[in-house]
Amino acid sequence: MMIGIEPGTYDVHEDVHKITDYRCVSRDMQHTSMEPRLYLHVDMNCFYAQVEQLCYNLYGMPLYVGGWYKPDGTPRGIVATSSYEARAFGVKTGMSAYEAEKICPYLVGVQADYKKYEGMSRLVREVLQGFAMDVEKYSMDEYFIDINFLKDASRAVLEDYAHRLKHKLYDELHLVCSIGIARSKTYAKLASDLRKPRGITIVYDEEDAAELIYPLPLDEVWGIGNRRYAKLRKEGLITIADGLERGYPLFQKQFGEYFGKIVYEMIAGKDRARVLTEESPPPELLNYMHTFSDWTKNPDKVEGEIMKGIQQLCYRMRGYGVKADKYFCYLRVQDQKWSGDKFRFNTAGRTNLDDYIYRACMKQARPRMARLLANGFALRGVGLGTLELDRSHQQELFFSENKKMRQFYLAQDAINNEYGKGTIQKASMKYGVEGKTHFLERS
Missing domain, CATH: 3.30.1490.100 (DNA polymerase, Y-family, little finger domain)
Incomplete structure (x- = not known):
């Protein structure tokens, strides 16, 4: 007779450092209502590098994470991320550590320590949960917050909320972030990327979207990688504004009836994705x-x-x-x-x-x-x-x-x-x- 075994609580997010699933496009991960909603996206700027600067008191120093050194001091490995000070010298993610240190001879290289980053990520989430009930850990350095309780608030109130959140993260953890606020998860994520580091960007209305989001290239949007972007460029579509002008039928023609429409809704900032908590359903693929x-x-x-x-x-x-x-x-x-x-x-x-x-x-x-x-x-x-x-x-x-x-x-x-x-x-x-x-x- 087989005895049932209770495996306990699984940590399905531990050691997962790169999100590869489009968690906003699945039908069961969207709100059913069409009511306007409000989202906030937190991007911890150069998170791994920030954590290492904090741990070793290396603020202001050009630093990269991901490399290691041979016994003779020769750098090996690949740059996983780098601080803004290092990026100013041209150090980029994916570059060999050897090339990075040739560009900047006094660059500091450290091995990645994902257990350390995971621990800091949990602390970040604890701070964010003091600001809202529904917080989604999208990756170790990115979070979505459902702030629909502020959907009718003024721009000034939203700015104050974002500033308080940003200062709380710095006061508690000595970490800096960028914040985006918008009516869709897609636009909130795009907005947080516009004013790095430490920026706050609010896409409050259509005028904001036209100024800040529409000029962005289409491949900035979830689900549009190099191959899909190449197809769209052949149709003369370069920016989000181009996609909006042509409408969703073209996207359905290129990517299928369902996925094409979802991609268009993301481009238009009309996706209805939910903020996914721990109890949320699994992604479409693993x-x-x-x-x-x-x-x-x-x-x-x-x-x-x-x-x-x-x-x-x-x-x-x-x-x-x-x-x-x-x-x-x-x-x-x-x-x-x-x-x-x-x-x-x-x-x-x-x-x-x-x-x-x-x-x-x-x-x-x-x-x-x-x-x-x-x-x-x-x-x-x-x-x-x-x-x-x-x-x-x-x-x-x-x-x-x-x-x-x-x-x-x-x-x-x-x-x-x-x-x-x-x-x-x-x-x-x-x-x-x-x-x-x-x-x-x-x-």
Whole structure:
């Protein structure tokens, strides 16, 4: 007889540092009413760099996060973010640490410490929850607040509210931020980006939107990446104003009836997305991406990295109570002209257990890695994700998960949720690509 195991409370946001899902476009994440609403977006400016400046008393110093040093002092790794002082010298995210320190010889480089940033992020959220009931942690350094209780307030009242919030964050945590306020989440997020650092931007009415938002390029909007923007440019659409002028039928033609209309509503500032609290439904898709500190030609070590990604992916799926049977894997290579090999794979049925997904993935990944290595490529990173999620919990006719295996993972989750992730893990998790900028779970 199987004994039910209570796995405890899952932290599905821990170690997730890059949001890749469009959480405003899903139908079940929007308000059903068309009533005007008011949102506030908080962007903690250069958050990782700020935290490091605070911890080491390096205010005013050009600093970057993400690198490490060889024994001879040579900088290695990639710039994850940098302070505004460093950016003034041309240091940019994604730049090699070696190149960054050539640009600015007295640049300070520190390794990323996501546990530290997560701790500061929790403190930020505690401050914000003193200002409103509904606070969404969009990422470690971005938050949305539902301030609909101020939707009829004057501009002066909104400015005072934003100033008080900003000063409270500085007084309590010595951190600075930018704030955007608007009638949609999309416009609030765009607004917070306009006056960095420490700025407050309020899109109060149509005149504000015409002056501040409409001139922005369309690829500033959620869901419009490089490929979609290229399609829109071919149609003569460059700015948000261009999109508004042409109307939603063009977007439906390019991106489908439903998604095209949603994208247009975001462009027009008419999206009705809810501020998602901890109890909010899961995102449409889940994925994991990790770039190694250095390249490798050892396929066994890459398998260890894939296992790490699958563990986080499955943990989050179990936390959200969802499963999947269609996935993708991405093998990134060290090459200037070609990014790598991306493929799809299926499990025998819907599951969120590591073993099923790992076996299905490696069946295709091993021969693909062998071909890449045989052709002289080195491997630089891995990516994994779901192609669709199932929330129905319906039993399948030709597949059922092994009950003992499910009990094992629930017991593992229970211990890790109680004592910290990584308390219990498979031995294969210790096998991976060496490097000083690798962290166990990243998304």
